[in-house]
Amino acid sequence: MARNGTSRRPGWLAAVGPCVSAVCGHPGFIENSIFVSSVQAVAASAQLRAIRQAAYQDVRVFRGLEQVRRTTQDRRRMLETIADQLGDLELELSYSDEGSAGRMLQRLDPCRATPVEPRGRRDSALKGHNPTDQLSTARTGVAVPPEYVRRNRMRIGDLHLHPISDGTFIARPQYFGNHLAPQSRPELFSRHQAAWLPIGCFLVRASDRLVLIDAGLGPELRELPYGMHLVGGQLLTGLRALRVTTTDITDVICSHFHSDHVGWLFDLDANPIFPRATIWFGTADWPHFVTGTGDMLTHIREGLRTPAHAPRIRPIDHDTTIAPGITALPAPGHTPGHICIVISSGHQRALLLGDAITCPIQLDEPSWHSMADVDPALAGRTRQRLWRELEDERTTGAGAHFPELQFGRVLPGTARRWFT
């Protein structure tokens, strides 16, 4: 039974409470976001400081979140439960990450974290469970249950494919068009008329290459119109659960340059997070986002434009084999250079759709587009082409925001339907 965190740790709760309120914005915005802000608040707090063991952080704290999910009836109770769960951990200030982590934290956290001292190698945070070598909460934001990441994998012939979510996209009906009523499709918009969708990334092991498809939002919280939000930060934790370090990644393929697909490419100093990786993307996204006016965070744009990084920047404007069994195909419309990625081995294929299709429900709802489509008409034609590809019984597909990152295909016929 949960103890009362308020009475045991009043200072802690006092420190966390305003952070949670300020970062979360409104009471309905819980789970990932409250957890991000709670962990960041812990890191910001002079009393409790950073978490001693990354293993604790990943497993125990997530269990705490599960309990919050089950038991929380109101905001105060939620804070007390988090305080109780986290308060049991022995916390001390031991930031192990580079200085950028502290600056990220400062930017994200209204409590103003103390800048951290650079220590160790850039990727030291991913090396294991040593207390001085831990994964920084500031960089990862929130814990992912490692057992979930390891279990949630699939095989395509000889290739292993691991879906990893960097966080949550809280979408409302307006994202799919102003013609939608707030009560539309309650099975999708099941949480106070919002859909809680993942920010999907995929890791593929292909011979000696380790390829990351999409790079999440990064440790950011972004507000969107109509009360929608993006909250990221989990990707590196998910990779670590797979025993993958940032230096292991050989290639990052960005389906497109929207912020929730490029967030972990560079840190706030525009240094690569994946220092050995080649970055692949659709050529036409460059003039739109990097040299044009498309929305892109400054440090990501700077990182892409840094001349020293140029040898690892690879635009694609036609079907391109990136690694054995991994091919990128142009699928424009959502953005000018949007690409889809085909993973194939033997007779099996997986089609990673990026944001060309946001949600399988669009199969039944052809009038649903995406608010972020740069060219809605072209995006609509691309969607129809991709649905037809997914009628192939050897092909399975998933988009970056498909619920639970679950793969499926289209059952053809007079009444096509989505089958998982």
Ligand SMILES: [Zn+2]
């Ligand atoms: Zn997206």
